[in-house]
Amino acid sequence: MFYCVYFFSTKDNNYWKKKGVLSLDSKCTFGVLLDTLLFRRTMADMVLDIYKQLEGEKFGGYVQFMTRVFAIRDPELINQVLIKDFTYFEDRGPPVEKSVELFSSSLNNLCGDEWRIARQKLTPMFSSGKLKMMFELIKECCSEAVLYLKDNKDDLEAKGFILRLIIKIIANAAFGLKVDVLHEEGAKTNKFFNASSKFFKPSVSLLFKFLIFVSFPKLRNLFKVKLMDDDVNQFFRNLIKDITKHRQETGTRRNDFLQIMLDQKKKEQTNLNNGITNVSFNDDEAEEPEDKELLEQLKYVDNISNNCSIPNETLRLHPILGALLRYCKKDYKIPGTDVVIEKGTMLNIPVLGLHKDPQYFPNPEKFNPDHFQNMEVIPKNVYMPFGYGPRICIAMRLAMLEMKIILVSLLSHYTIELSEKTKLPLKMFKISVFPGVDGGIWVKQIRN
Template sequence: MEFITLTTVLLGIVMVYLVYWLSSKNANYWKEKGVPCTNSFPIIGSMTDVILGKTNIVQLLADLYNEYKNEKYFGIFMFHAPVLVIRDPELITQVLIKDFSFFQDRAHKSDESDLFSSGIQSLTGDKWRILRHKLTPTFSSGKMKLMFKQIKECCDEMTVYLKEKKGQDIESRNLIFNLIINIIATIAFGLKVNAFNDEEAKNNAFLQNSKMFFKPSIYLQVKLLLTTSAPKIKKFLKLKLIDNTINDFFPKLINDLISYRESSDVKRNDFLQLMLDHKQKELELLSGKKNSVNGQVTQTSECDIPDAEPEDLELLQNLKRVKYDTNSAEVMRLRPGGGFLSRVCTQDYKMPGSNLVIDKGSIVHIPVLGLHKDPQYFPDPEKFNPDRFKNMDEVPKGVFFPFGGGPRMCIAMRLAMLEMKIFLAILFSSFNVVLSEKTQLPIKMNKKSILQHVVGGLWVRFEPREIH
């Protein structure tokens, strides 16, 4: 027994030493390259405040962005990994667009055992390029129009819910979350999820698993950082970004839906059907078959969409009148969904205008929130001022990234814009929105989450408008 105990202690000491050695061997990495860098500690690097829950990685990068305001770039350590943070717009444009071939991969690597890490956002090289090429047509204008009616129906359900809650305080993030879940369920999977019915929502597995996925926590943030900067440690500790319950639920759901549609020949205007149709076309091409009528190859035009109903035509006119573009660009400047961008250098790269060589495999971060709040580009940055986007040509390049940047920007941008436009047109044609006293002012963001969570919630009242 004593021998076993002694062996365990010795192994523990060796493990601690190895972790310490791995985390400290790069301690002088940035100094040797002549790059200004933050203070760092063994094992945790520059992540002390993040691990302690004092801030999140998005705000940390924004704060460091301001601290190094006279530098074009600076170095940090995410655990033991050296990371270059670029704050100069010209260099950012160079990395994201002009020299994309050197930085085509994102920092979090694909992992087939992890649902989140196996998506298009995590794929690298040719795997990403091929899948991106296949998915891009599913987000075309024609495909978006096919889903217009389903999105509108979800917004109408929300309107009914708000009228029932007349005069009551509503937490807006939860409201929008329920709407988005309804929309995703119907346009992606062809499912009917009534997230606005409290009784049904309690027992709905799709909704509950979705809420678990987006629940903020320091633990999730640390796992994400390890996925990005120390994948070997993550693999050694057998960590997954999301719980096994969630990791198992969605693949099984998709497999069940595919089996049902293939066996019953059911078709819907949703993304799952688009993927199944694409798969069928690839199989036909591989087998040498072609869709043809009288020997002529047929094509489906994106203009071949059902005629709009009268009420839909009225909504389309409202969409044109909604002052959306400048307002939404401004909202995404103040509260960007993605507070920073990550890229991996796929081959040694010499930074333009300097002697710095970014080594192959190095991580590069773009501090989006810092750029969006920089008074040099956006005067009085904490003020909500949609007029600053009246002329997009006046916004400097390389400082505004509401949906990411370069070829790896969000593939679903057009869908997100369509959803928001329909939502705003329906909402403001039916309600006046009043801020509730329950909202804590000034609002503060939850430091445990990389996503935008307001501490205490953002509470509002929806007062039905009188239509004359």
């Protein structure tokens, strides 16, 4: 049996060489993933290694457990496959079975027409008008964070604190919930925090499930791999159901995302009842009244952030995900070559490698906001912290707004300095899906 598994998982090791494509190390069953699976290096290190092995080439290939992967380094080819020939690579993987878990129906996991319809419906929820509605909810949470820091005299673990603040914002802006999670003791006993934070905590089991989910789609569907535990899935199902029922029975309304979704669903049902099936979901912004004062606040926050560039440079060095993965839906011939990417091949664009390439960002390992002093000199398709093309993160503007409000709120009251408790040089977790520092980043806040 083990011989059969080994045979079928390594039989394509010479696949790319036969095509005349540079073949990366695939000597074992798991290929380039082996060191990550054995916790010898981080996922970021793996992405950088792929990028470096492609030096001098526009693209290359490798095989990992029966999955053929085509990696691209050339910015022009990246633009070609993500923009001009998007229809060949519009999915992030084979369809996920929807009965598996709540998050299987998220925009990230939907494919083809299902994704297009969902994207069309969700896009208006992140319009300028809707972001205006979110502004006050986010600012309210940040004001509470400022008050918390006023009473806090101890050194603070930055990522833990920001995670608690982000989850507080999500609870408020998405579900209309007020949760007291800024204090660590309060966070430990809060069900919403515990369910939400599981996806961000370093975990061996989550790392394995994530790698299977994105790298081994056939195994993912065969064994119905779930990213989230059953109790987390059930918690959010019940939460949405209970809040929806309460609002429908009491007529309660809030300017949060759940309310926007409920209104959108009601609008769709009304249109269907009236025999209208071809609905435009992009016309609601004109219905919203302008709030001059709020727009000025947004403009003020934008100006501060654009002048310092503290968010763009951070995302360059530490993007949430170091690579973009796409699934080839039909045979595709690389322009100007005889190389054909066959249907079913996974596409890997090593974003972190592009972000740390000295030809685009001089002295790339150094944190230097001046890298973004002139955005016009940076090719559009080498800086992709939120993805690129039609499948760019739909919540990008919300994430940036949230980040800006947090920074302005905290830095207008405090000067943040690194604490002696932080271990230098920083070492990244090897068992984490997302970037994280082993031992944490400890800071001390000095009131301005």
